[in-house]
Every structure is written in structure tokens, then in C-alpha cells.
Amino acid sequence: MAEFRRTGVLPLGKLEGKVPPRERLLRGPCATIECVEWIPCNPCEEVCPVGAITVGDPITNTPNLDFERCTGCGACVGTCPGLAIFLLDLSGGIARVTVPYELLPVPETGEVVELLSRAGEVLGQGKVTRTRRVGTTWIVTVELPAEQIFEVRAVRVCNG
Amino acid sequence: MRLERHPILEFVRGKRITFTFDGESIEAYEGETIAAALHAAGIRVLSRTRSGAPRGLFCAIGKCSSCLMTVDGIPNVRTCVTPIREGMVVESQRGPGKLNPVFRHRPHEAVCKEAEVVIVGAGPAGLSAAKVLLNHGIRPLVLDENPHLGGQLIKQTHKFFGSRAERAGTRGFSIADELVEEIEGEAEILRQARVLGLYCEDGRRVLAVAHAEKLLLVAAKDLVVATGAQERFLLFPGNHLPGVYGAGAVQTLMNVYGVKPGERALMVGAGNVGLIVSYQLLQAGVEVDAVVEAMPEIGGYHVHAAKIRRLGVPILTSHTVVRALGKERVEGAMIAQIDGKFEPIPGTERELAVDLICLAVGLNPSTRLLEQAGAQMGYVPELGGRVPLHSPLMETTVPGVYVAGDCAGIGEASTAMLEGELAAFSLLAKKRFEVREKIALVQRSLEKLRRGPFGERPRTGKEKVFTLMKEVAVG
Ligand SMILES: Cc1cc2nc3c(=O)[nH]c(=O)nc-3n(C[C@H](O)[C@H](O)[C@H](O)COP(=O)(O)OP(=O)(O)OC[C@H]3O[C@@H](n4cnc5c(N)ncnc54)[C@H](O)[C@@H]3O)c2cc1C
Ligand code: SF4
Ligand code: SF4
Numbered sequence: 335m336a337e338f339r340r341t342g343v344l345p346l347g348k349l350e351g352k353v354p355p356r357e358r359l360l361r362g363p364c365a366t367i368e369c370v371e372w373i374p375c376n377p378c379e380e381v382c383p384v385g386a387i388t389v390g391d392p393i394t395n396t397p398n399l400d401f402e403r404c405t406g407c408g409a410c411v412g413t414c415p416g417l418a419i420f421l422l423d424l425s426g427g428i429a430r431v432t433v434p435y436e437l438l439p440v441p442e443t444g445e446v447v448e449l450l451s452r453a454g455e456v457l458g459q460g461k462v463t464r465t466r467r468v469g470t471t472w473i474v475t476v477e478l479p480a481e482q483i484f485e486v487r488a489v490r491v492c493n494g
Numbered sequence: 495m496r497l498e499r500h501p502i503l504e505f506v507r508g509k510r511i512t513f514t515f516d517g518e519s520i521e522a523y524e525g526e527t528i529a530a531a532l533h534a535a536g537i538r539v540l541s542r543t544r545s546g547a548p549r550g551l552f553c554a555i556g557k558c559s560s561c562l563m564t565v566d567g568i569p570n571v572r573t574c575v576t577p578i579r580e581g582m583v584v585e586s587q588r589g590p591g592k593l594n595p596v597f598r599h600r601p602h603e604a605v606c607k608e609a610e611v612v613i614v615g616a617g618p619a620g621l622s623a624a625k626v627l628l629n630h631g632i633r634p635l636v637l638d639e640n641p642h643l644g645g646q647l648i649k650q651t652h653k654f655f656g657s658r659a660e661r662a663g664t665r666g667f668s669i670a671d672e673l674v675e676e677i678e679g680e681a682e683i684l685r686q687a688r689v690l691g692l693y694c695e696d697g698r699r700v701l702a703v704a705h706a707e708k709l710l711l712v713a714a715k716d717l718v719v720a721t722g723a724q725e726r727f728l729l730f731p732g733n734h735l736p737g738v739y740g741a742g743a744v745q746t747l748m749n750v751y752g753v754k755p756g757e758r759a760l761m762v763g764a765g766n767v768g769l770i771v772s773y774q775l776l777q778a779g780v781e782v783d784a785v786v787e788a789m790p791e792i793g794g795y796h797v798h799a800a801k802i803r804r805l806g807v808p809i810l811t812s813h814t815v816v817r818a819l820g821k822e823r824v825e826g827a828m829i830a831q832i833d834g835k836f837e838p839i840p841g842t843e844r845e846l847a848v849d850l851i852c853l854a855v856g857l858n859p860s861t862r863l864l865e866q867a868g869a870q871m872g873y874v875p876e877l878g879g880r881v882p883l884h885s886p887l888m889e890t891t892v893p894g895v896y897v898a899g900d901c902a903g904i905g906e907a908s909t910a911m912l913e914g915e916l917a918a919f920s921l922l923a924k925k926r927f928e929v930r931e932k933i934a935l936v937q938r939s940l941e942k943l944r945r946g947p948f949g950e951r952p953r954t955g956k957e958k959v960f961t962l963m964k965e966v967a968v969g
Contacts (some may be wrong), residue, residue, distance in 0.1 A: 335790065335791050338796060339791040339792055339796070340790065340791050340792065340801070340811050341803075341809070342792055342796065342799030342800055342803040343800070343803055344796070344800065354581075356606075368800065368930075369797055370796065371795060371796050371797075371947070371950070372945070372946030372949070373655060373795050373797070373945075373946065373948055374655060374656055374657065374906075374908070374942070374943045374944075374945070374948070375655045375656065375657075375660065375662060375948065376657050376658055377653070377658050377662050377663030380663070381659040381663065391942070392942045392945045392946075393656075393942055393943065393945075394942075394945045394946035394949065409539055413653070413663050414653075414663075415652060415653035415655050415662065415663055415797075416655075416795065416797025416798065416800075416801075417797065418797045418800065436502060436776075436777060437501050437776065437777060437805075438499055438500070438501045440501075440737075447924050450804050450805070450806070451804065452800065452803060452804050453555065453803055453804070454804050454805055454806030454807070470502060470665065471653075472501075487800075487804050488805060490805070492832045
């Protein structure tokens, strides 16, 4: 049995090839898809306006992302029912992560929020640089230390 | 305890009304059920057993009889599916309840009705079947016992899995709205119409239906049964306490009626339902102390587990609930690690200060009507237990009676919709409509959704059913 089937937490090793290379992230935001099981699902493929995501046939394939084609628009982040897609960005010397957010209250731009790991540990604090809605899901972008962009996968409003 | 704000849902409440509970005046909103209104007022103990043990609701879909109360003098009313009305007199009862001696039954004639096709259950399966029939010029009669159509879908705030063609990525309750809209005004729909009996004799099919305080007898040529599923219970001391709720009941309270089911929860079961409902509890502002799972691994999709893990909810595999604590309602839960034989390991017990224990330990197909009609059943654990045998075209051993969705084997909304379509096409084929290509198309989509490791159980389950069906046909 794979360890993540027991813990619910993906180790970085399971994400090899799924994380955009640093050179790509220096040029601007790009999606990263943490969906590693054969489940019958494909909304990410359908919603991407530039065709960067491929699930194909059968629908139980895991999604494949073309980092070069992805524009970092965030449509997939707000559409994926597994909340398994995030945007990473290292452009302009600032590190940012964009996460889907479906709780209340919704953080505001400029607000300082807690940064959470895949296991729910608080890794520090970061400033919200942008919030927007994709359909009925909010997607929230936070600024954070560059070394944390591969670790932070959720945010929590302080004293929320 | 009513939710005023929710990240996904908007609660549109009806007129303010007043009713009494054991003599005490309580405010509620029109459109709520009696049980939801009481829960919102903080009342969890609805009745007592003969020995005085407290009883609260459990399933909230009218199937488990845990919420029976006396309403306007009539005992044993299922308060979880009965809408509250201005001036209602609601009383808790002890034991089976007593009929007021002055109550006189008003005799009335049964109303008779005929229909070419009747669909029982308006979840995704039934609604999809109705749509296909309408497209071919047949106007079905759709019966559902709930005040709201859409079955399980109306409680699902999460976006659905499946293929975009089956509306994946859309939130469950929106899918329900879309499906209902497609048939509303065209099909004949009866809400709060509970099918009590199904009699198939001499090629006649008659349904006994309780509707608008009358008995309706419906003679149908063909029938699609899409009654869904009901939740499994779990044995542990204290499981009778109000506050031990089925996952579906928790969803109904918080997502349909906007009533907070508790403040702190323990979730039992880490299948998709347990994982999703844990996330929905967080969305409703309820803390989730832990998810316990008896198996050594998480049963549901990793992506659903990841959602709650990153918000700090622990998932404890090889753990179970040992007992519920409290006298009148849940005041805590004892959990423990279990060994390979599912026995608690001494010394690993731990107490959680929760007021809600939510059970998500699986579903059983709701097959009572089919059994009554004499449909042959088979025990297929992969599909949730006893299921009606059926052909790959969804026809049961009773000719003209078709099944679809969870009542034909626990699956997903996506497969329920396809099975509903398939049942309708198969019925049409018998009526000599040219639908062979459509049937092949739907079967192919079904087959694709059941691929991969998570599709293995339903896939083998269905194969077993088809084999058993063949044996019956031959024998
Ligand atoms: C928490 C949770 C999350 C889920 N997530 C997903 C998901 O992401 N993707 C997915 O594809 N599926 C999902 N599902 C599964 C999906 O909701 C069900 O498989 C689907 O709703 C089954 O459809 P159905 O039409 O067979 O039954 P149901 O939706 O259960 O509908 C049955 C209907 O029959 C009516 N009925 C029953 N008995 C009678 C009677 N005697 N008389 C009259 N009416 C009657 C009921 O009132 C009900 O409306 C989820 C389920 C749960 C509980
Ligand atoms: S971020 Fe936009 S462009 Fe990139 S994969 Fe997602 S939807 Fe496609
Ligand atoms: S939409 Fe999300 S869960 Fe579904 S296949 Fe794409 S990444 Fe996976």
C-alpha cells in the first residue's frame, strides 16, 4: 500500500514530473496538478482554455499538464472538484502560490494569513496579493518565501 | 443553530411560523421539516423508547423510524420528512405512541390512476430516465416521497466527479436543479408521494402510493424503480444517543435546511462520503476532531482526503469508535486503534469531546418495493448487499420492471444518470423504438466510468449480477 493512502498526504516523491521546472516558474504562474490516482474525472481538461491539460480516453487516466502551454490563468484551479490544482509563480523575484478556497471568511487582498502544508501544519504567514472567483470557488494568491512554494497548499484566515 | 452564512450555499427561508413542542412555543420557517426546526431550536431528543432511552433522528430521509413523534394527535409521524406548519402541535412520545381515543379515521375512497410508465424516485437515475422518455414522446409519472426532487444530489455542495458530459465539475445541488428543470412541466411529477407497495400479478403492475393524505392506486404498464439507497448503521455502545447521525442526515440538516448539526464532530468512515461530508462540516463551521477508519487505508479518493488533511483534520486509519459518551445526547466519543481482527487494542483508547458522531460506513440499496414485487435478489457485497438481479439492460426478473442507480447497486451519480437513461432506452426498445445505437453509447460510457482501481468493485459487482441473472433466466 502506498503510504499516502494511509496518511492522505502526498510526499514530494509522488509528484515527480508534476511540478513545473524553476525556469518555467521564473517566467510567470503555472499550474501544478496533484491528482495521482486513476479516478473517473476530467473537468480540468475541459475547462483549460489553451488545451494545456490532457486526460484523454479512458477518463480514468491521470491528467497531464503541458507546462509550456499553460498560461497560469487559474480556470482549472477553481474548477477541479478535487481541489487538487494550484498555481506556482516565481516571476519578478517574488514567490506566490494560488490555492482554491471554499470557506468563510474569504481573506482580503493585503491580509496576512496562515500558510498550511499538505498535512495541515502551520508553516508561517503570508500576504494575500489577490483573490478572485472562478464560478463559485474563490482562488486566493499569497506571497511567501520561495522555498515554501512546493509545501504550502492551503491558507487559513488568522483568528477567523 | 441556523447557519446565516455559508461559503457555497444561500439559504432562502420561508415565512416565520410558530408551533409547539411538548407545550413550549417554538419559532421556525416554512419549508423546514419538523425535525430540522426542532434541531435548529437545540432540541435533539425527539422521543423516548419504552424504557426511557432518548431517541433523535438518524437518516433524515424517512427510512429509519428514529424520529417518530406525535403530531396533531397522530402518533408515529416521520418528523424528518414532514414539513412543519403554523400552529402544529408536536409531542415527543414514549414507546410506540398512542392514538388519541377521540381520533376518528375519515374513510375515503382510494384514487385510481393509470400511467404508461411510472418512475419511482426522482434522484439522478429517475430524473434521467424521465428525460429520455420525454424525448421519445412518452410522458412518465414521476413519484418521490421527498418534498425536494433530486435525491442525494440536493445535499451535495461539492463539485462532482465524473466526465464533463455527465456534468462533472458542477456542484451536486446545481445538477439536481438542471435535471429537474429539464422535465418540470413536461413529466407528471408528484412530490411527497411515498410508494408503499408494488404488486405485480397477471401482467398488471399496481403501485400503492400515499399522497396528499390519500391512497393513490396507480396501474402502470412499465416501471422504473430508482429508489436509491439507505445508510448503514454501526454497532457500538451509545449508538442510540441523539447526536449519532448518518452522514446523509448531517448533510440534509446543514446543506438543505441550513441547520448546524453540532459544534464538534467525529467522522466514522474514510470512504468518499465520510471525506466529503467532513469537508462540508468544516464549510458549515463545525470542527472535525478526527476521521476514523477501520481499514488500514483510506477508502475514498486521495484528492478528497487531501482537502481535509491540509485543513488540519487527522485521518486515523485502523481506528474505530468504541462508544458514544453521554446520557441524553452525545457528549463525547471514545476511539481506539484496532488490530488485524478489528479488535480495539488496549491502552490506545482516547476520548474526544465531540457532540456529533457522524456515521459514513456505507450504503445499502433500497430494494423493499422490488422484493415485494417478487423480483429475485442476489447478495453482492461489491454493490452494497442485497441487490435486485438485472440484465445489462436494467430489466429485473419481473418483466417490465426496470431498475437504475443506487438501488441497483451502490455507485455514483454519474453512473446513476447513465443507468437511468439505459433503463429508459431499454424500455423504449421493447416498444420498438429504434434506440440500439443509443444503448451502445450509454453502455460504453458506463464501462469507461467503471475503469481503474476505484471502478473495480462496481465492475465485478455488476458482472456478478449479470451472471446470476443469466442463471435465473436459464434455470
Ligand atoms: C456525500 C456524498 C457524496 C457524493 N459524491 C458524488 C460525486 O462526487 N460524484 C458522483 O457521481 N456521485 C456522488 N455521490 C453519489 C450519488 O449522490 C448517488 O450515487 C446518486 O445520488 C444515486 O442516485 P439515485 O437516483 O440512484 O438515488 P437517490 O439520489 O438516492 O434518489 C432516490 C430517490 O428516490 C426516492 N424514493 C426512495 N424510496 C421511495 C419510495 N418508496 N417512494 C417514493 N420515492 C422514493 C427518494 O426520496 C430519492 O429522492 C455522492 C453521494 C454522497 C452521499
Ligand atoms: S492555469 Fe489556465 S492555462 Fe494553465 S492549465 Fe489551468 S486552465 Fe489551463
Ligand atoms: S479535475 Fe481535478 S480531480 Fe479531476 S482529473 Fe482533473 S485534476 Fe484530477
